[in-house]
Structures are given as C-alpha cells and as structure tokens.
Amino acid sequence: MPTGIYDHSKRRGTHHTIKSILKMSNSHLGKKLSNQTKRKISNTLIGKKPKNLEYLHRINKGKNHGNWKGDNVGYVSLHSWVYRWKGKPNQCNICNAHKKEKRICWSNTNHKYKRILKDWIPLCYRCHQNFDKKNNNYPIKNKNQFS
C-alpha cells in the first residue's frame, strides 16, 4: 500500500474505547438539534448500519448482553433465527401430523446446527426425538426440551 493511504476498513468501529464512546454520548446530553438537522441526519442514515456495529456486537456479546441465557444461548437463538426466516412449521415431515394435532418444530437434519435454512425440516416432537436418537446425536444438555 502506498504511503499516506490508510486502510480504515480494518479498524472500523474499533478505535473508540467504551469510555470514550460514553464520553461522546455524554457530551451530547441536553443538546437539542433543530428539526431540520434531525431530518438531515435521519435521511443520511436510511439503510445504513451503524459504523461501530461489529464493535457493539463484540462488547454486547455473551454475559454482557442483556438477553444472556446461559449455555443454551446458541441453541435457542439459532432456533428463533430459523423461525424468523422460515416461519412456523405446519406439518411433520415424517408422520404428516398437522400443527393442530401436535406441536411441530424445526429440526436440524445433520445436527450441525448451522445457519443453513435447507438443513431444517419440520418435525413433530415425537418424530424429532426418534430422529435425533436414531442419529445418535441427541443433544444431552437439551434433553428436557422435547420431553
């Protein structure tokens, strides 16, 4: 890279410490912006992610995050992610039970629990349990989840 050019993308969102972020937000306390300025700001920000999003994710991760749920967090949040993209399942893929008869949930076909939507199939609780046992990969720490 030629001199005088600095790759900002590498350090994006990382060059402020938590302390300095708080200082900056405090310095704006009590100051009011005119409606025109507010509109200008909101217009420029439409469709943009916050510059320090990655950084915020990092400091808000895990135990620091308000929604911290303990060991199950990966499992639970992954499931809610599947529901968000695929909606509620209607019918079991194995016994064809309808959601009116049984509770249907999304099941991960290869038990790798990756964020790949086609890896998830709708199964009722019973089929889900049998399916997981058959694959000998029943997650022990979640064994109460389906009983």
Ligand SMILES: [Zn+2]
């Ligand atoms: Zn079933």
